[in-house]
Amino acid sequence: MLLKDRVAIVTGGATGIGRAIATKMGEGGASIVVADMNAxxxxxxxxxxxxxxxxxxxxATDVTDKAxxxxxARTALDRFGRIDILVNNxxxxxxxxxxxxxxxxxxxxxxxxxxNVLGTVNAANSVIPHMKAERHGKIVNLSSIAGREGRPSLPHYSASKAAVISYTQSLANELAKFNINVNAICPGLLWTPMWEQVGGRYARDNAAYKGLSPRQVFDAMIAERIPNGREQTPEDIGDAAVFLASEDARNITGQALNVDGGFFMR
Ligand SMILES: NC(=O)c1ccc[n+]([C@@H]2O[C@H](COP(=O)([O-])OP(=O)(O)OC[C@H]3O[C@@H](n4cnc5c(N)ncnc54)[C@H](O)[C@@H]3O)[C@@H](O)[C@H]2O)c1
Known part of the structure; x- marks a missing residue:
């Protein structure tokens, strides 16, 4: 029960990785606010x-809208009386x-x-005044291994996720004196609806993967790039988020944690 009696907001928490983070945090003892534009x-x-x-x-929350x-944030305070954790997913x-x-x-x-960028900033700005007043808080931002290295596919996405890492560092510096930790997670390869579409795009545009199904592209990338040969799961990301949001991680801030089976070792 690493998050006993904590209150966590998870943006995009209705489905996919966000849902797994919400579940893991709830199992860890936190009360959860599921904030998603899909009401x-x-x-x-x-x-x-x-x-x-x-x-x-x-x-119902569209993170691109500061109101x-x-x-x-008001919902979390009204329902549960405090905000300890924000996950920008x-x-x-x-x-x-x-x-x-x-x-x-x-x-x-x-x-x-x-x-990916302004939505993260909006949600953070909505909870920071409360966290500052409490002199306590944990913010976890979802980046990606795509933010670790610019790649030819989806440059706009890679750049946005690199910006999330940079923003995480800026905010961690600014908020450290208020006892607020800010970290990022860089998930690796997860078989999600997002990756199914990425795989289809690779099969169409990349000669190395021509004619493969999206799942075959995914499996080929795991074989090529992941030393332990395993795909990652939403639950793996949930476990990392629970740790970073817990007091066990109180001396970790401004970091971007790869959860990628060794895809990137920096
Ligand atoms: N899936 C992967 O392989 C992978 C890898 C690395 C990083 N990530 C990152 O992890 C996070 C979650 O990815 P996922 O695969 O679970 O995505 P997903 O598309 O399955 O789920 C995203 C959720 O965010 C919600 N959402 C989208 N726009 C929103 C907005 N403007 N306001 C509020 N909610 C909004 C959607 O309704 C959905 O519930 C994303 O930040 C993604 O970039 C995913």
Whole structure:
């Protein structure tokens, strides 16, 4: 119970990695606010968490809208009385249709930065005044191994995730004196709807993967790049988030933790 009696907000917490983070944090003893722009999915996830004995609430939140992230913070305070943890998980890989295109458009750059970068800043700014007043807090930002090294595919996404690492370091410096820790997680290769689309794009655009199914591209990349030969799971990311949000990580701040089976060793 690393997070006993803590209150955690998870943006994009309705599905995928965010849902696993919310579940792991709830199992670790935290009360959970599921903040997602998909209001129905957020309600469903919060109801499932509640049914499994975790205190949970849902709030419809588009992180690109500061008024919405302020409402998100207010919901946590109204329902659970405090905010100890913010997980900035909401993220996108591009503007609608990104997986059909071989080149990034201006819309891909703008939409991706609005959600992945500005959305992270908005949610952080909505909880920081409360955390400062309490002189206590943990912020965990979802970056990606794509943010570790610019790659030809999805440059707008790689750049946005590199910006998340840089912002994590700036904020960690600024907030350390308030006893607020800020760290990032860089997930590796997870078989999610996002990766299924990435795999399809690789098979179309990259000669090395021509003719493969998205799953075959995924398996080939694991064989080529991951020393331990294992794909990562949303639960792996949840475990890392629980640790970084716990007091066991009180002397860790400004870091970006690769959860990638050794894909990147820096
Ligand atoms: N899937 C991967 O392989 C992978 C790898 C590295 C990093 N990541 C990062 O992990 C995070 C989660 O990825 P995922 O695969 O679970 O994605 P997903 O698409 O399955 O889920 C993202 C969730 O965020 C929500 N969301 C999207 N835009 C939002 C907005 N503007 N405001 C609020 N909520 C919004 C969606 O409704 C959805 O519930 C993202 O930041 C992603 O970039 C994913």
């Amino acid at each position: 129905d999915a957020a309600q469903k996830t919060a109801a499932e968490l509640t049914a499994s004995g975790i205190k949970a609430a849902a709030v 919405a992230t302020d409402r998100m 909401a993220g996108i890989a591009g503007a609608p249709g990104w997986n059909q295109r071989s080149e990034s458009t201006e819309d891909d750059w703008v939409k991706t930065y609005q959600v």
